[in-house]
Amino acid sequence: MADTYDLVILGSGPGGYVAAIRASQLGLKVAIVERERLGGICLNWGCIPTKALLRTSEIYHYMQNAESYGLKADNVGFDLAKVVDRSRKVAGQLNAGVKGLMKKNKVTVVEGVGTVTAKGKLSVKQGDKTVELEAKNIIVATGARARDLPFAKADGKTIWTYRHAMVPTEMPTKLLVIGSGAIGVEFASFYNDMGADVTIVEMLPRILPVEDEEVSAFMDKALTKQGITLLTGTGLEGLAPSGSGVTAKIKHKDGKVVEETFSHAIVAIGIVPNTENIGLEALGVETDRGHIKTDGYGRTNVDGIWAIGDVTGAPWLAHKASHEGIIAVEKIAGGSPHQMDKANIPGCTYSRPQVASVGMTEAKAKEAGYELKVGKFPFIGNGKAIALGEAEGFVKTVFDAKTGELLGAHMVGAEVTELIQGYVVARQLETTEAELMETVFAHPTLSEMMHESVLGAYGRSIHY
Structure with a gap:
């Protein structure tokens, strides 16, 4: 006899496990199916462990350039095995954390390979054994995998x-x-x-x-x-x-x-969505180049089947998946969440220097027919950036000249992946240039460049 739930989620990445927690908070009986490790690609093989590696290379860079800070660091080197081991331990710590969250929120974790066999039915293969699950709703959160070159598949060696x-x-x-x-x-x-x-x-x-x-x-x-x-x-x-x-x-x-x-x-x-061999074709779930088609709430064209995260298309970002999961679950639970607005999803690149953005680029805004006011402020004009020894980069803001709407924000430089959230909040609150100009920014901080960029768009920049 099948185990019965209000909701079964196929995949435990940042979309799946967040959706499971929110569903539990809303009183739903939830199960999550995972074939590998809780936390999915992002936590185990993507977002988190890569940032651990990048932190190591950042510190190594600083050690090699210690003299510019008045310090001495001789014979600087690294142990590659230990660098990798640190990254894997970070991933392992967070994987254990997700396990704890599942237990805390009374989410049933079913290990194995899941297949949707019919509306409201899911089969999980566990070696020689098969477990049957039933649910009023199923969320597909199976993510994506790296795309191979057609003429050269990755071999893991070179x-x-x-x-x-x-x-x-x-x-x-x-x-x-x-x-x-x-x-x-x-x-x-x-x-x-x-x-x-x-x-x-x-x-x-x-x-x-x-x-x-x-x-x-x-x-x-x-x-x-x-x-x-x-x-x-x-x-x-x-x-x-x-x-x-x-x-x-x-x-x-x-x-x-x-x-x-x-x-x-x-x-x-790029990536390939994991939509094959999970039963979607037989149910008639619509896809576009492999990605599951959904509405703003995560609903597919088949009643009771929902989809979130990388499997639904760009942008392929963990935070987009998590937010989609919450929207879908709140809709399933009978709530009235706002539909997903992809224009308010920030993008971040954790290189040296970092890159972060939200909303339209200047070119896209022009293509859309907006009359623009654009502000730009360089890191070299910011006291904190100079003190940090990180004086390369800039902050750029794009406004609708007629309404003052913040159409987009674009940054490159130290710690901009942290700074961008200020503009994301501003867009979510539908803030105009007036509110941003009147906001007090702490001194000395990198965030002051955000203020200066806004001021600059209207000819009022103080320090540039």
Whole structure:
């Protein structure tokens, strides 16, 4: 006989486990099905452990440049195994934390491979055993996986996905990063700071192509200055293991194809949604290029089947998945949540320097027909940034000239992934330039640049 629940969630990533907790808070009887580790890719193989690695490379960079702070640090080095071990321990600690949260919130955890067999029915294979579950509603939160190159699948030896790049057994000497989105740039930043010779290949005309053009241009100069080779408008026509490394056929802007050998390559060209073999086709759940189609509440076209997170499409971000999960659960419980507004989802890249943004780029706002007021303030004009030794970067704000609506905010520099939330809150509250101008920002802080950027959009900047 099947175990019966109000809600069963397939997948325990930041979408699934957050949805489970909120459902429990709302009085629903909940089960969550997970085939690997609680917390999903983000917690175990993505967001969190990569930040642990990047923190290590950041500190290593500071140690190598201690003299600029009046300090001495001789014979600086690192133990790669210990660097990786720290990252894995961080992931393990948080995995244990999610287990504790499931227990605290009385969420039943069912380990195994889940398949939706019919509306309201889910089968979980546990080795030779199968467990049957029934629920009024099922949320699919199965996430996504790294996309392979069609002509060169990752082997974990010299051709890596992000998972391989997080647990290296050897340090790359000459590294090729294919793709310059957030994942590609973060790994390029990490390995460059740890001493590898890094090249990024990007098909599009600029790196970090979803970001504001001025941010992309700044990052191009910053990464080049750090020693990273950037090949934009450049294609990859071949990649194959060669001796102890890999040989890449790189097609440059002029059409010339050049062969170059690297010790390792990281493929960071996007993701593939995990929608296969979980029973969706038989139920007639609509998809678009593999991603499940949903409305603003996470509902699919099949009654009682919901979907959240990476499996539903861009932006592929953990915080987007978590918020989608809460919206879906509150709707299931009979509430009246606001529909998902993707325009208010911040994007962050944790490279050195960091990049963060929310809302429209200046170009997109112009395309949409807005008359704009744009403010920009440099890190070099901020006392705290200079004191930190982090005087490179800027904050940019884009306003509707007619209404004062904050259309977008774009940042590059130290700690901007923390600063961006101020603008996210401002957009959520539908704040205009008037409220932002009248807000008092603490001194000395990096956040003062946010204020100055707003003031600058209206010709009132004080320090620039």
